[in-house]
Amino acid sequence: MKDSHLVKYILGIADNALILGQRLGELCGHGPTLETDIALTNMSLDLLGQTRNYYQYVAKISGDDSTEDDIAFLRTERQYLNVLLVEQPNQHFGYVIARQFYFDVFHYLLLEKLQASTDENLAAIAKKSIKEVSYHQRFSSDWIKRLGDGTSESHNKIQTAINDLWAYTDELFEVTEDDSHIVNIGIGVDVSELKAEYYSKVSEVLKESTLEIPDNKYFKKGGKIGIHSEHMGYILADLQYMQRTYPKMKW
Amino acid sequence: MKKNWPLWEIFVRSKNGLEHRHFGSLHATDAEMALENARDVYTRRNEGVSIWVVESKYITASNPQENGELFEPAQDKIYRHPTFYELPDELKHM
Numbered sequence: 001m002k003d004s005h006l007v008k009y010i011l012g013i014a015d016n017a018l019i020l021g022q023r024l025g026e027l028c029g030h031g032p033t034l035e036t037d038i039a040l041t042n043m044s045l046d047l048l049g050q051t052r053n054y055y056q057y058v059a060k061i062s063g064d065d066s067t068e069d070d071i072a073f074l075r076t077e078r079q080y081l082n083v084l085l086v087e088q089p090n091q092h093f094g095y096v097i098a099r100q101f102y103f104d105v106f107h108y109l110l111l112e113k114l115q116a117s118t119d120e121n122l123a124a125i126a127k128k129s130i131k132e133v134s135y136h137q138r139f140s141s142d143w144i145k146r147l148g149d150g151t152s153e154s155h156n157k158i159q160t161a162i163n164d165l166w167a168y169t170d171e172l173f174e175v176t177e178d179d180s181h182i183v184n185i186g187i188g189v190d191v192s193e194l195k196a197e198y199y200s201k202v203s204e205v206l207k208e209s210t211l212e213i214p215d216n217k218y219f220k221k222g223g224k225i226g227i228h229s230e231h232m233g234y235i236l237a238d239l240q241y242m243q244r245t246y247p248k249m250k251w
Numbered sequence: 252m253k254k255n256w257p258l259w260e261i262f263v264r265s266k267n268g269l270e271h272r273h274f275g276s277l278h279a280t281d282a283e284m285a286l287e288n289a290r291d292v293y294t295r296r297n298e299g300v301s302i303w304v305v306e307s308k309y310i311t312a313s314n315p316q317e318n319g320e321l322f323e324p325a326q327d328k329i330y331r332h333p334t335f336y337e338l339p340d341e342l343k344h345m
Contacts, residue, residue, distance in 0.1 A: 035288040
């Protein structure tokens with residue numbers, strides 16, 4: 001595959017959106033209220049829309065005749081480059097919101113910088129996506145505050161989710177070998193530089209929500225180089241079922 | 252314990268210069284959440300430029316049983332209806 005550093009760099013961004021979109025999609029018809037159900041699935045659609053933009057671009061530069069659908073549905077687990085955070089299961093509303101919050105704060109910072117990429121296509125996708133992500137961030141931050149500063153039950157549940165998912169936040173700032181090639185030529189964003197701002201933003205919201213900032217120093221990583229948690233296989237089984245069962249099927 | 256969140260009425264202005272119109276209702280715990288929910292439920296496809304939310308309990312509605320005295324007297328006095336002059340064809344939406 002030509003441009004394989006660039007392809008992998010883009011997949012590292014796009015696969016996050018795909019897998020989180022898939023996770024949120026699981027909630028369709030299962031949200032805690034009708035309104036939050038619609039909000040969460042709207043966000044899922046936003047993310048899948050962004051994924052399509054990236055995959056279409058990857059299909060164009062990959063130099064073979066692969067399509068966006070092939071990229072989404074026909075890779076093996078090791079070829080997906082999303083972070084571990086986005087593949088974590090929904091469990092309850094607290095986990096959905098905590099996962100979303102941790103991701104949205106990062107996603108916004110990333111797109112803010114990606115708008116200045118020297119690659120016009122990536123800059124354009126970032127510009128288009130950042131409005132949606134800005135809303136996602138507002139939605140998830142608001143819910144963190146509501147749950148944290150709500151009843152003692154909601155406080156405990158969101159605190160548990162915040163603590164449990166904390167271990168997946170550090171991976172967001174990993175720069176893989178492919179990434180660093182793309183950063184060096186001015187196309188990619190050096191995510192390690194976003195770390196300080198990320199944690200100060202996260203801490204600010206947690207403090208306002210009367211939640212404790214976890215101080216766990218043990219972080220899990222691997223997704224960015226294709227080594228995923230045990231949940232990933234199940235996600236892909238759902239995601240790929242149609243294309244695997246009826247190859248080349250189209251709606 | 253009350254199980255349901257309060258009901259809110261949602262008004263959306265679809266374009267600058269037009270009035271806010273009633274779009275529907277939804278549940279939310281407070282005004283801020285009502286605005287966000289309204290955005291998600293009603294204005295995802297460029298339907299609006301402005302949203303108003305009002306908690307439904309603050310709306311006073313007329314009683315359907317009084318419809319006769321409230322609305323019907325006007326029907327039999329045709330001079331109350333502005334139908335006695337001709338509108339030029341160019342004027343639409345009147």
